[in-house]
Amino acid sequence: MSNRHRGSWIAGGVLLLVALSSLIVPALSPYDYYTPQLDLISKPPMLQGGHLLGTDPLGRDLLIRVLWGCRISLLIALVASGISVGLGVLWGATAGYAGGTIDALMMRTVDVLYSVPFVPFVIVLTVLFGHELWLMFVAIGAVSWLDIARIVRGETLSLKRREFIEAARVSGVRGARMIGRHIVPNLLGVVIIYATLTVPTVILFEAFMSFLGVGVRVPLASLGSLIADGASDMQAHPHLLLVPAAVLAAIVYCFNFLGDGLRDLLDPRQQS
C-alpha cells in the first residue's frame, strides 16, 4: 500500500461504499423509489423528512432513486466487465494461440457480431420481448467482449513468439494449460486496463439507452434515466441533474483509478 497507490485504494473504497450503500440504504429508508408524494414536488435538498438530496417532480426521494440507479449501473458494469474479461480473453487468447483456421473462424465471428448495428438491435429486442431489464444485459454482454477479444488476440500473437512460451513448449506444456498459465497471466496488464475502460463505457452506454427510453422501465431508475429526467428540468431544479451526474462522474472516475492500481497489484514485477 505505497504512496503511489493511495489513489487506487481510495477509489476502491469509494466504489465499495457506493455499492454497499446502494444495497443497504434503500432497505432501511422509509421511502421507496416509486411512491409519489404529491405534497413534496421537486423539493431541494432538506433535512426535514430526511430527504437529504431533495425530491423529484413526483415527490419521490432523490437519494433512494440515485442509489437504485447505482445498483443498476454497477450491475451492468459488473456484467459487462465479467463477460468481456471472461469471454473476450478466452476467445482472443484461444484464437491467437491456435492460429490458422481456428483463428480465422473465431475472429470472423467477432467481425460479424461487430457489424450488427447496435442501437437498432436493442430497439428490435425491446419490441420483440418488451421492456425488460435483462435485455439490456444481453445487449451489452453481446458486444462488450468484442474489442477485448481483438486486443487479446493481437497481444497473444506477439506473446506466442516470446522465448518463455517456447521454453514452456519444449517442456511439453500445451493447449489449455499453456493458455491458462503462460499466456493469460501475461495479458493481465492490458486486460485490466481495457476492462476498466470498458466499465465507464458501458455505464455511459446504459445511460444513453435509458436517455433514449429503451433502458430501464419506469418507475425504476438508472443513473442515465435520472440524468435524462433531470436535464429536462435543469433550470428550475438543478439538483435533479447535478446529483445523479456527479455520482456517475465519481463512479467512472473511480473505476479508472482502480484499474491502474489493480494492474500493479497483480504484476509481480511491480512489487517490492
Place this chain on the structure above:
Amino acid sequence: MSTAPLLQIRGLGVYYATAHGAVDAVNDLDLDLGAGECLGLVGESGSGKTAVLLAIMGLLSSQARLRGNIRYRGTELLGLGAPALNALRGARIAMVFQDPMSALNPYLRVIDQLSEVSRVHGGSSRRAAEQRALEMLESVQIGEPERRARQYPHQLSGGMRQRVMIAMALMAEPEIVLADEPTTALDVTVQAQILSLLQQVRARTGAALLLVTHDLGVVAQLADRVGVMRAGRLLELADCERLFASPRHAYTQTLLAALPKLELPA
C-alpha cells in the same frame, strides 16, 4: 561410437520459401549424438546452428520446409504428431535457452515454473513436483533454494536465472539436453560458473549435451567432439583436441586464427 547413436540426423534440410526463391538455413546435414556425449556445434551468426536445434525440438515456424530425418532412439521426430512430440519434449529431450531473462515466465514463481515440467510429464502430485524442484535447485547450486524458489524470475540475477533454466531442463531427467548459446547473455565470470555447472551436471546425470555456440572457448572446455558450420553446411566434424590442434578445413583454420591472442607488448 560403437553403439547406435541416441540421436541420428541424416540429410537434414531447413528451407524457407521467399519471393526470391528458396533460402536454405540448413543443407544436407548429418550428425550423430551418442549417449552421454557432448557435441559442440560452432559457427558464425546465420550458419544454421540454431535452426538445427529448433528442428529437433519442432519449434521451427510453420513457413519452414524440412527434409531428411531426425531419429531419437529410432523414432522419427520430423513430422511427429503433437501429442507424441510433447511426450518427448521436456521429458526425454530438454532445452536450455540463450537468454535466461526472457525464457522464464515473469508471472510464475520459480518453483511453479519448475514443478510444471514434472506435472506435465507423468503427472506427479503437486507436493512431489515441488520437492523435486527444490532438489533440482539445490543441485544447480543456488544458495537458499527454499527462499529462491518462492521468488519471481525478475528477483534473480542473470546467472541464477540460467541456473534455474538448467534445473528446469533437468527436471524430468532427460537423455539429451540441447543448449542454445547458454552463456552468451552472461558476463564472463558467470559464464565460467555456468560452464562448470554444465560439466558437473553431465558427469552426474550422464545426459548427452548438444551445445550450440559461437564461442570457441566454451566448446574447447566442454565438448568431446566439435562440428563447424557455415552457411547451413557442416564443414568439419572432429574430436575436440584434434580440431583445435590441426584444423583441416580452411574455414576452421580461419576461425581459429581469428581468435584474439593475449600477448604482452614486447
